Amino acid sequence: MPGPPRAPPGPPRALPPQLSPAGAAGALRRVARFLARALPLCRAHTVEFYTRALWGRLVAARPAAVLRALQRPLAEASGAAAGRWDDDTFSDVFCENSKKLINVHLFALAAKYYTLSSLGVCTPLEDLLEALRDDSQGTTGIKTDEFMNSKKSHEVQVMSELVDKLANNFGIKQVIDIGSGKGYLSSFLSMQYNLKVYGIDSSNINTNGALERNRKLKKHWRAYQSRGRTNLKNQRLEKANERPEESEIKCKAISAKPLNNDSSLQGQNKVTIQDTLPSSGFPEIATSETSKQAEVGLVDWTQSEESKPSEEALAILNVLPVDAVEVFSSSQCNCAELCEEQKAQRKMASLKAKANKSSESNLYFPLTSCITAETELSDIITDLEDCMMVGLHTCGDLAANTLRIFTAKPEIKAVCSVGCCYHLLSEQFENQEDCSEEMWGFPMCQYLKDKGWCCGRNARMSACLALERVAVGQMLPTESLFYRAVLQVIIEEIYGVTKSDRHVGKTFSKSSSFIDYVRKSLKKLELDDSKLPDSCIMEYYEKYRHRMNELEAFNMLKVFLAPCIEVLILLDRLCYLKEQDNIAWSGLVKLFDPVKSPRCYAVIALKKQSCF
Secondary structure, eight states, X not given: OOOSSOOOOXXXXXXXXXXXXXXHHHHHHHHHHHHHHHTHHHHSOGGGTTTTTHHHHHBOSOHHHHHHHHHSOOGGGSTHHXXXXXXXXXXXXXXXXXXXXXXXXXXXXXXXXXXXXXXXXXXXXXXXXHHTOOSSOOOOOOOGGGTSOHHHHHHHHHHHHHHHXXXXXTTOOEEEEETOTTSHHHHHHHHHHOXXXXXXXXXXXXXXXXXXXXXXXXXXXHHHHHHHHHHHHHHHHHHHHHOHHHHHHHHHHHHTSOOOGGGTTTTOEXXXXXXXXXXXXXXXXXXXXXXXXXXXXXXXXXXXXXXXXXXHHHXXXXXXXXXXXXXXXXXXXXXXXXXXXXXXXXXXHHHHHHHHHHHOOOSEEEEEOOOOTTOOHHHHOTTOOSEEEEEEEEETHHHHHHHHHHHHOTTEEEEEEEEEOGGGOOBTTTSTTOOOSSOOSBOOSHHHHHTXXXXXXXXXXXXXXXXXXXXXXXXXXXXHHHHHHHHHHHHHHHHOOOOOSOOOOSOGGGOSSHHHHHHHHHHXXXXXXXXXOHHHHHHHHHHHHTTHHHHHHHHHHHHHHHHHHHHHHHHHHHHHHHTOTTEEEEEEEEOSOTTTOXXXXXXXXXXXXXXX
């Protein structure tokens, strides 16, 4: 349950074995070697599929054969079978002279072979959680799916559990959530695990959204409170009706004794939940010192079985930090009979509680700031202390800068970062004329820097594709891609335009036909559609319609390559951490179900104990 103030932990537990620096570098070299031959497939933009004759230039096989080969089960690429292969096995995937793809089946096996799961470079989440397991009872979870969608709920629950265990194991009480967005992860870490969280996002809109989210959470909490009181009352009534004989016996026993009016509530307990929440939406943590001091002056405190809250009611109370729940009990003795010392103790405890309530800070602080590798966190967080840095789907360079800040700042003892939006990464060698000494999102490790490695934006965009979702039947938007590719032919042949700063956007979903799509798109591109009759538009459609399967097969090839490009980016980050002298443990961990959340891998690292 959301516990009392976190006690100082014992010596940190041993973490699972980590991938050696040599092992990480070796895996990176192998993936880079394969991608050096395969990336031309992903560096091409689908918009230019017909205008640049991409199929004929890059693929030797027929589209139907490609689709059949990619639809075959890939069981050969998993398990023990993969161990029989080496990099030379895939040397015949591409033609040495033309560079075209010639062996599609081998290509599919290679794409599977160079994934993180097949390379064996990840640390299983179960092993990490087991190593960090403590003896405390598990938390009674807040039902996050009541105020998050299923994807976000899955991500927040899994990641927050790991963050809490890492923080607890190393005595960390402060967490910095980089790119916190609307505060889903931050608020859950503060509510469920009593961590002090600073959520930093560059967008004021997101920060305001986080505050609005807190307001909704407050309403959610109060609903839990109301439901808990109702369930507790109903259960007591049911128990009273179920045991009339027992009640009659008790009544007879009580009637045999004289009752003092002031002590008639003997043995009963009253559980009240703090209803007042601060304007930001999170509870100020009321001190439990009041109830602790009061217990000193209570004689023979007991709790009858009938007055205990039900398990369901307790589960509801558990969504709040324990200090937000005050338990009061009446004593066998009259309050007027308390000695002066006990009265003084109660008064002092009450004063302390009021002081703490007025001075206690909120557990979650949404802040607006743009984070770079040079950011001084102490300028943003005035009470910065030993902390852990986290990021749930930090976009583009922010994921890389999170790791750089972690390695550079002594206050940050651990990091857990899940990146996304690889297409927004800046690449040092993408524009050869602009290779200055600024911090780039890719590459980070020395090996890829020495090689001058470049993916290119289109390839990084392909890395965001979700193979696992396609594998379970979520189809690619082939028709909309086809419309856009044919439109590009019209734009170049009729209007002579090869480049434009304007975009078509989501015109496809708003169009009733290909003709409607073309006319709406031309208007967005500020091109005159009056000189283009419907018949001409349909001629282009009919000309390329029978080649739609080429586009479908080509995009499937890109989908198969997507995990390999992601592997290159993630291993680049891991190798960067392995190059640092102050890191004790670092690894890649698969946190999420890739069908629910395709960007499912976390980069996790811990500083050496000498840095604590």
